[in-house]
Amino acid sequence: MSFAYHKAASVNDAASQAGGDAALLAGGMTLLPAIKLGLSDPRRLVDLADLGELRGITRDGDTLTIGSMTRHADVAASAEVQGAIPALAKLAGGIGDAQVRHRGTIGGSIANNDPAADYPAACLGLGATIVTTSREIAADDFFTGLFETALEEGEIITSVRFPVPEKAAYEKFVQPASRFALVGVFAAQGPAGTRVAVTGAGLSGVYRASDMEAALESDFSADAIDGITVPEDNMAADIHAAADYRAHLVKVIAGRAIAAAAG
Numbered sequence: 434m435s436f437a438y439h440k441a442a443s444v445n446d447a448a449s450q451a452g453g454d455a456a457l458l459a460g461g462m463t464l465l466p467a468i469k470l471g472l473s474d475p476r477r478l479v480d481l482a483d484l485g486e487l488r489g490i491t492r493d494g495d496t497l498t499i500g501s502m503t504r505h506a507d508v509a510a511s512a513e514v515q516g517a518i519p520a521l522a523k524l525a526g527g528i529g530d531a532q533v534r535h536r537g538t539i540g541g542s543i544a545n546n547d548p549a550a551d552y553p554a555a556c557l558g559l560g561a562t563i564v565t566t567s568r569e570i571a572a573d574d575f576f577t578g579l580f581e582t583a584l585e586e587g588e589i590i591t592s593v594r595f596p597v598p599e600k601a602a603y604e605k606f607v608q609p610a611s612r613f614a615l616v617g618v619f620a621a622q623g624p625a626g627t628r629v630a631v632t633g634a635g636l637s638g639v640y641r642a643s644d645m646e647a648a649l650e651s652d653f654s655a656d657a658i659d660g661i662t663v664p665e666d667n668m669a670a671d672i673h674a675a676a677d678y679r680a681h682l683v684k685v686i687a688g689r690a691i692a693a694a695a696g
Contacts, residue, residue, distance in 0.1 A: 501540025560625025598623030
C-alpha cells in the first residue's frame with residue numbers, strides 16, 4: 434500500500450487537503466489499524482497532529498468547550514472538566530487503555546462514530562453541539578448510523594460544546610478485551626433537558642432512550658424506569674452478547690447511571 438502524506442500547517446490547510454480520497458489523521462487509533470487490516474485504503478493522509486488551535490479545554494459560564502484534537506487523557510485529567518462535568522472526565526478516563534487515551538482524540542472518536550464508542554453517548558446525553566469548519570451541528574442531528582455522521586466531504590470537526598448539566602453520570606458494561614462499551618448509558622438533566630443516551634447496544638448505533646427520558650421528567654430516579662421494557666428487536670447481537678442480553682443490560686446500566694447522577 435502506498436499513499437501521500439501531508440502534515441497540515443493550519444486548519445485551513447487541512448480543509449483544503451480534505452475530501453476525495455484523503456483521510457484525516459487525528460490520533461490514528463482507528464484509522465491506522467483499519468489501513469493495516471485493509472479495511473481503509475486512502476490515497477492521502479492529512480495529519481492534524483500539529484494543529485494546536487484544535488486542542489484545549491475552556492469553560493465560559495455554563496458551556497464547556499473541548500477542542501477536537503484534545504486527547505482522552507487530557508479530558509480525564511482536566512480540572513475544568515472535572516469541575517463542570519465530572520461524568521465526562523470519568524468517561525474519558527475509561528476509554529481503552531493508557532496508550533489509547535494518550536493518543537486518541539475526542540474529535541476522532543466522534544467523527545468515526547463507532548457504535549460502541551463512549552463519546553457519542555456523552556454528546557447525545559448532554560445535548561452537545563459539534564462545531565466544524567463550516568457550521569454547528571446539534572448532536573441529535575450529527576450521529577446518523579453505524580460509523581456514519583452528518584459530516585460532509587472535507588468538513589472537519591474543530592470543537593465540541595457541552596452545556597453544563599445539573600446532574601449527569603456515565604456507566605458502562607465493558608467488553609474486557611477492547612474496553613469498548615458492551616452497553617454504555619449516559620444519563621443527564623440540565624439545560625438540554627432530561628436525556629438518556631445508549632451506546633454499544635443499538636442496531637443503528639448510539640441512540641436516545643426516549644421512554645426512559647419521559648419517565649424521568651417527573652422523577653429522576655432509577656425507580657422511575659422500573660416499568661420500562663427494552664425491546665430486543667432493536668438490539669445488536671454478536672459474539673460478545675445476544676440481543677436479549679443487551680436489552681437486559683441497557684435497563685440495568687441505565688438504572689446505575691440514573692442512580693449515580695441523582696445521588
